[in-house]
Amino acid sequence: MPSLPARPDFQQLRHQARDLLRAAQGGDAAALARVHAVGTEVGLANAQLAVAREYGFASWARLKAEVDRREILDDVDAAGLADLLAREPRLAVAEMTQWCDHPLGASPLDYVAMLRYDTSRDVWRDVPGAAPLAHVLLAAGAPVDGEPGGPETPLITAASYGDAEVAQVLIQAGADLEATSSPTSGGVPGGTALLHAAVFGMTAVVDVLVKAGARVGxxxxxxxxxxxxxxxxxxxxxxxxxxxxxxxxxxxxxxxxxxxxxxxxxxxxxxxxxxxxxxxxxxxxxxxxxxxxxxxxxxxxxxxxxxxxxxxxxxxxxxxxxxxxxxxxxxxxxxxxxxxxxxx
Structure with missing residues (x-):
């Protein structure tokens, strides 16, 4: 199954569906097989559905909603996020499992906590507007400590990626300071947010956590x-x-x-x-x-x-x-x- 790029382009996805349709209409066997995997009619709707399914989405509309969510989060658009979640409340919690750089999947709150790392350029940077995104997601029902059984809490993710402002928002919302990552976590298995911030050199987050009362063990x-x-x-x-x-x-x-x-x-x-x-x-x-x-x-x-x-x-x-x-x-x-x- 292919993964969406770090910054998916919906127009490019439309081109993929149209190219698939043209190939199928021209009798290309592989293209026909892809379209027929989702329906008998060789039309644009089934070509779009085939592309969506190949990326792991149940429908073309679900694929578009995910692309919209990525664009809004990547652009650090808190107002746009609030509007999107008013129309699609599930997107406050639905995992972003087709993000190629996070094989375990990421919740929207985790994604926000990771915005300091620009995957497209392999560069660390500051993202001052990420904290308002976290506020919007929490207000829309995103669980402050993530789903039970997840690899790590959003606070641990913010600590690992060094976003002190997002960490502060999560702490104010009641995040568990002493929660630990799972043994299979890609960070510091079994470590608290403070340990992650310390190990990864995220001093500003260390200071926020210590001030909030995290245990220095x-x-x-x-x-x-x-x-x-x-x-x-x-x-x-x-x-x-x-x-x-x-x-x-x-x-x-x-x-x-x-x-x-x-x-x-x-x-x-x-x-x-x-x-x-x-x-x-x-x-x-x-x-x-x-x-x-x-x-x-x-x-x-x-x-x-x-x-x-x-x-x-x-x-x-x-x-x-x-x-x-x-x-x-x-x-x-x-x-x-x-x-x-x-x-x-």
Whole structure:
């Protein structure tokens, strides 16, 4: 079954139906088989129905409604969404299962929570108007915690994709702060929204969740939140302290970085499980304040990862996936003069 593109064009779908009809009327066996799979008459209505069924929709009208919903959500049109849901209330909750980049399916609220990632360009960007979309969906009956048994709640999705404004709307609507993702989730299986935001470097969402009362369960998450006072560093294992340093670097928690290095955490330590390194991660995610602080504490700008990439290389790679305005340009300016050329 084909999937709709990230931004489906209804005119293109009409052309597909007309092309199918012309081929069937011309005696093409494959086209005739497609049309006859839905009805005996070789006409436009059955050609349209065949195209709709091939995309997984029960009717041509259902396919058009889905395309309309995608366009409205992608255009961040809250007024248009309210009008659509007044005509088609089911679209507030009906899964968007034909979105090619979400094989588990996505509810409209999940889709809104994922808008910061532009699948068509493979770029992260800010979407200031997404929060009003969430308001409209919730008012139309979208469940704030998603359907029971889903892979993750909309709040976890917003945390993973870094939309703090959508996360705030969901929290105000009563979202469960301590809900966890399923074991089969593609994010952090069994993790809360706070853990997802921490692991994926979504600092603004971390701050929103902590302020709302999300539980900070250990030293590593405390480092992401910027407060490790509840965990005596002398009682933490070297691995815990290293993971905390990596997390603090990713979230630009400078005082935490200082405290962990002062406690003996190696500034150039590498996480044994994921291969993460404080300076490389800070560079890859465009964290200039962390990069400067780690360098001042002795981090090596020329330490390469398993693929031979320096922090500068990782910064440049990360910059290509972010819209303008991130810290990658500043990180590149810091690292470029002190990065040695690759050995020949």
């Amino acid at each position: 250990d030293l590593v998450i405390g480092a992401a939140a910027g407060d490790i006072s509840g965990w005596p560093l002398g009682e933490a294992s070297p691995q815990q302290r290293l993971l905390a340093l990596i997390m603090a670097a990713d979230h630009e928690r400078l005082a935490v970085i200082e405290a962990l290095v002062a406690a003996g955490t190696p500034v150039d330590g590498v996480d044994e499980i994921w291969g993460r390194h404080p300076l490389r991660l800070a560079a890859a995610n465009g964290r200039p304040a962390s990069v400067q602080r780690l360098l001042a504490l002795g981090a090596d700008p020329n330490q390469r990862d398993a693929d031979g990439l320096t922090p500068l290389d990782l910064c440049r790679a990360g910059r290509s996936h972010h819209a303008a305005g991130t810290g990658h340009a500043e990180v590149e300016r810091i690292l470029e003069p002190i990065t040695a050329p690759e050995p020949s």
